[in-house]
Amino acid sequence: MRNKGKAIKDHTIAHLDHYLDMLSEKVEQNGGTVFFAENADEARQYITELADARNIKTVIKSKSMVSEEMSLAESLNDSGFEAVETDLGEYIIQLAGESPYHLIAPAVHKSRKDVAELLDKDFTDGDRVPDATELTMLAREQLRDVFARADMSVTGVNFAVAESGSIVLVTNEGNGRMSTSVPRVHVAVMGMEKIVPSIQDLSTMLRILIRSATGQRISTYVTMVNGPKTPEEEEGPDEFHLVIMNNGRHKLLSDPQLRESLNCIRCGACLNACPVYRKVGGHAYGWVYPGPIGAIVTPVMTGLKDASNLPAASSLCGACHDACPVKINIPRMLLELRYKTAEGSTDPKERTSTFTERVIWKLWRIGMMSRRRFDWGARIAYLLMRPISLKGWIKKAPPPISGWTLTRDFPLIARQSLKSRLSHRSKKEIS
Ligand code: SF4
Known part of the structure; x- marks a missing residue:
């Protein structure tokens, strides 16, 4: 399975321009709009202008590391929109004003008490700490209202399928599906590498991702979006936009x-x-x-x-x-x-190395290339270091190694190399 996954990704990245063209063509055929953003500023500007043009008030976000690259929630809030994270972990860290701690579990560093303090304004020290189910229900209650009034969503993309123009979201909370079906405008943001050529490749990559991320055979929700709703469909967004970001990739x-x-x-x-x-x-x-x-x-x-x-x-x-x-x-x-x-x-x-560092490493390299030079170098270093050492350690070294001894001791180089000690010992043992 790992070999198969690697082969799919190697092939896709080697033909990235081809598959990006195919994806963008398919998304547009499905009724969506594609925007290639060179950097985070361009992507942020596109989404903000779109929200402005559509008279959006509330934006809901589902988990997306690419949107973190552009600090999208903060930027939308600063521009006067109400932007709310709907993934439970992301919601918790948004309330805490922090950035994600882990790719999959953004709030894994928070205790139940921390979460209770963030979710419940009335919670005080000494109160019984609610259990995980109670906390989840509390967040659910708060987020239901936000879902109901949201008129735009921004989601991430776990995979984008080039041959069908579908984007795929993997979630366990259902917020991804709510985000892609309730608001009238849906914007999906992805790094340009999140592409797979075909639906068949998707089935392999989904199994690999979910097992490695959460240990499940399949996540609770796997949502596939194929553009805005069609005239026959009752649910879904009126507009679908796919923002594909480069940002240094x-x-x-x-x-x-x-x-x-x-x-x-x-x-x-x-x-x-x-x-x-x-x-x-x-x-x-x-x-x-x-x-x-x-x-x-x-x-x-x-x-x-x-x-x-x-x-x-x-x-x-x-x-x-x-x-x-x-x-x-x-x-x-x-x-x-x-x-x-x-x-x-x-x-x-x-370049971050200093001139002195480079000289030291060049000398080190020259010394290490010959046994004789190494032995002579070690002997000279021992003679130079011995007067400033105490019980085998240097506590305060002169330049150029003074920086080292600011926070730790430097060991005195051995008087004799291991090789010569062993050869002396074996000679003694033989005699
Ligand atoms: S996040 Fe997963 S896929 Fe990416 S390098 Fe780490 S183990 Fe590999």
């Missing part, structure tokens, strides 16, 4: 070493497997996409200079690669990005 596409990251189906399995994510949490990644896949896409999409520490936030243990249902080799790409951030190979202005 072309940089991943044009780099053969990083292109594989566009195979990501945002299942979140690599986050669950990652020991670093589990320790630091989703907000530490600083932008929309947390975890191992975020450490690749964020630096490229937002600029290497602004997120240069992300590729280093990994132990390279490979758990993400093992967990990924489309076999994305995340550790390989993290190493590639570490190289690019250090050397600024995509843009010299983005």
Whole structure:
């Protein structure tokens, strides 16, 4: 199944322009409108102008990481519309004024008490904390009214099928189906990589996504939208718009070493497997996409200079690669990005390593290329470091390693290499 999923994604990304043309043609044949947005500003502007032109008051949103890229809910609220998240996790973090903590479970870091405080204005410390069902019913009550008055919806897209022009939403709460059928205008937003060629490919990718995301065989709802309602249909939107966003994805596409990251189906399995994510949490990644896949896409999409520490936030243990249902080799790409951030190979202005660092690593490389040079280098380093060490540790080092000892001690280099110690020992043992 993983091989099949990888093959579908590899093929699609290799022929992305062809399938994007096919998708846009089909959506328009089905009565929808397609807008290609170069960046988040263009996408936001298109949606805001559309809402203005249609005299929209209330916009409901279902879960969409692409809409997070454009901070859409905040922007619509700032422009005078009422924009409300309808996915339960997203609703909770909207009330908290935070960004998603996890790709699949945006509010996984909140306790029941935190959620009660956000949902129930009358909740005070010392009150009985409602259970999960009670909290869900509370949110449901609040959101029902919003659904009823909404005149526009913005949803994400889990997959877009090129051959039929359908967009597919995978949810467990039913908010996706309400969002795509109740309001009179439906806008779906997707990254340009969220495409699959055919319905047959969709069935494979759906199974892969749902199993890896939530461990279910199939989610409670799988909603397929084929454009606005037809004259024979009673329900559905009068208008359907598909916004396909680039927002830096072309940089991943044009780099053969990083292109594989566009195979990501945002299942979140690599986050669950990652020991670093589990320790630091989703907000530490600083932008929309947390975890191992975020450490690749964020630096490229937002600029290497602004997120240069992300590729280093990994132990390279490979758990993400093992967990990924489309076999994305995340550790390989993290190493590639570490190289690019250090050397600024995509843009010299983005180089993050200092001159001293580069000299040290060049000398290190020269030393490591020859046994004799390595031994001499180690001996010289030992002689230089010994006077400033105490019980095998340097607590305050001079430049260029002074930065290291600001927060931790530096170990004194061994007087003798392991190889020479072992050879002395075996000589003694023989004699
Ligand atoms: S990189 Fe793989 S495991 Fe991680 S979110 Fe994407 S598809 Fe899922």
